[in-house]
Amino acid sequence: GYNSSDVAISVIYAFHPARVLEEGIEVLHHAPENAAPSLANGYHFRPPFGWMNDPNGFGRFGGLAHLFYQHYPHSLRWNTMHWGHAVSKDYLRWKHLPVFLFPSAELSERADGRGGAFSGSAIPVAGQGGEAIRIFFTEQMRDRKPEEQIQLSALCSDELSTQTPAIILPERPEGLGLTQDFRDPYVFKGPDSVWKMLLGSRDKAGGVVLLYETSDPQGANGWVFLGPLHREDRYGMTAAECPCMVPLGAVDAAQTRWALIFGLLTSRDPATGRRNMTSATVGRFDGRNFQPELEQELDFGSDAYAFQAFVDGDEPVGIAWLANWTDVSKREDFPTAMTLPRRVLWNGEAVLTPPVESAEGLRQSLLDDRRLAGGDRLEFENGAIEIELDLSVAGGPFELLFEHPEVDLGLRLGADGLEILFDRRNGKTSPRYLAAGARPSHLRIFLDAGSIEVFADNGRWTGTKRLPDFAEMRAARLSAAEGVVLSARVWQLKL
Template sequence: MKKSIISILLIVTLAGSKVLAQDFKEKYRPQFHFTPKANWMNDPNGMVYHNGIYHLFYQYYPDAKVWGPMHWGHATSKDMISWKEQPIALYPDSLGYIFSGSAVVDKNNTAGFGKDALVAIFTHHDPVQEKQKTGKHETQSIAYSLDDGKTWTKYKGNPVVQNPGISDFRDPKVRWFEAQKKWIMTLASKDRITFYSSPDLKSWSRESDFGAKEGGHGGVWECPDLFPIKHEGKDVWVLIVNINPGGPNKGSAGQYFLGNFDGKTFTSNSKETKWLDYGTDNYAAVTFANTGGRNILMGWMSNWQYANQVPTDPWRSANTIARELGLKTVGNEIYLTSIPVKELDALNSTGFLLKNVKVQDQLDLTERAKNKSGLFRLDLTTESKADFSIVLSNEVGNELIVGYNKAGNQYYIDRIKSGKVDFEKGFAEKHTAPRLATGSKISLTLLADVASVELFADNGLTVMTDIFFPDTPISKFHIKSVSGIFLDTLQYKSIKSRNDR
């Protein structure tokens, strides 16, 4: 039998325990994913790196745990792991709620606000016009900060892009296009993407549309992103388009296109619909601006199918971990790859290493791990291409199962018996993802936090993210294979919780 290579990186968030930080005792509170201290959060917005600090803005409703009039919340970090929540950056005003958008560093002072000013570009959503069904209730506006994001001033000439009569006209992602010395805005326009350009972030001209007949169209297009990645000596342009609903496992998800962009038009070279993440809980994912040669992506770790109902308190929603993007050719196709940023390695603590281990039926690692926090990293390699599963469980019988199915050549996450699932009828399901790699060695990494699972297979070729809510903390860990697999290496490391840093 021909050997195959499977590389998997899996990040899991497990239930909290008494050893966690005193100010994070709430059930399901993640320890290395960002969550607001209280109330509602959705899409990450305005992510930008500036003067040694990563800025994360996000859709935020400060008055309840469910979606409401949107603000821009704000958090900062030096490493994309430990986040400090800051005062709200942008509040609703006479033009409407503050919907999603992006932020840039205006190094050349093109807007005239000041050299190196932070400029936020966002959607104003007017609820009054929306009720009147004018079709023009969403416009694009800007604000600027001259004190590293601490305070913001909205531009007096807002909005800077008027609505041409499209009901869903939002989520501007802006980047500098050096070849033509202009700003490019990538905007979601109902069922397609519209590109605009500007010399100064204030006056914008429409350039072109893309996507009316490309990709998935199971729902409205939202939260796009456009950026180049160097691959085999050439720039390949990546266009990310989030869609709700219409994901590969129901609900909201993110797709992407690869091709060329000439400053006016995007041309796709993709022959198939490609997905950023086959799980159900990575939406509105976009990249940080101003990070040099790194392309770092972060998404909202939930799904509009049940986001308002998940059993967390006093907050709702977390972000995915930050992920480093790349490209890989498989056969005649190029795919986007996504792996956790290297900064996460700093959380590794004590552990153990096993070599040349046979798994027949199951391998119980519960006692050897001696980890009561539920935070860990597992690295595993095997040359056996056979069915296997990683089972996370507890004393009350909850199970979250992550595995590989040989017959279907698929990865899967099964949360049917994972704990609390009755808050939404479609939550308790088994999700699958195709294996895209064609090589021969299985390599798997598993990281654990508090209430989610993030799976990176084949060095990030296939990615899955799912949240889950066990009734009691996950305390048992098994690797299972009925047909048997031989593990070349198995390395386990505890992960530091917030109070250990």
């Protein structure tokens, strides 16, 4: 039984597919509880209704950026997974499209009401009369029964719906000691111009990323297992989730490094107490073997999980779920959002993830532009703002504390690095959101009603934290020693 909104969408789509794609659709919330406006992020992508987690199938097809996502349309809790769908010209203004992928009827008869169409990816393929989209995803039959995770693929010729999915990998490779988890197919073109597929898995020691390839991504049977691409056991992680891989430079150049990005499920960093981190491992990749050279955390906050990127034109662009399984109970009602889309760049030493260039288009009006000294306050119209801080004038340690009646939020630059201060009132020992050793000279801080994102030195350090409710936040105060001066600009952002 689907809700009447789904029926309405299907009817609109059946009669006016071109219009749906062109204009998107106004969608009504299913139930008043789903609106939860005070907790909603204003300029971040969020689903029109229901629950959302990982970004899926992020790519450019037919000239538009498409974002699919893990979706449960009927409530604000995780449940049997669908794929939601939206399109954009600039990654920031999205049009919602009808629910794209439903858990297949045949498979869900065997399911116990959970599972569904899990995470995956999409690639452009030649279709009749233009470009078509081929998607890859995991169907999970029963919650946490890995032997029942299988990989499927489906063709989408009209950018709005899929043909019947076909099973492409019915089982895990044997003989590797893979104990659980076989999911989240990510398909991309390797440096040898052959289509590759990554899958997240685990063995007794930790996470394993598996590598497959095919000469025919359209065929159901062509996928050949090449072996484990990478193993990872940092921070007590149990599985690699949502792997993705992008070149940091020209795809076919021998010197190009690649970033392998994946979620460290159940990891915990003893130094900060943070969990479920996302790792970017940089190394050489010849299409078969990956030689890691450095490991870096993609985000020093807690809420940029299941990051997925693809190469758009010359440079990769990625987006992540603005949450983390540690904080989000599957049983709690929770309005979900995505992070700002980010570039994935390489400066010769580290991966940079600055916001996409079009994020400057969010700036509506310049509220403030001045030098800030200790004790000075910045005031805003509402909590949807960007603050740019230039620390090169007469920088030094500082704290910028946002004023909120219940929750502590701030940014601190100290001897040990750059830190998002969150909820440390009354001696609480929440994790530390610390970019250890960071000494940036330039910061962009994006606040929305439900999140803070900090981009330091063009995304050399990027930190994302989900907030309980900052819609009412109107001011911040600088605390710094005498002589410290920051140059600050504040923009009201378009909602």
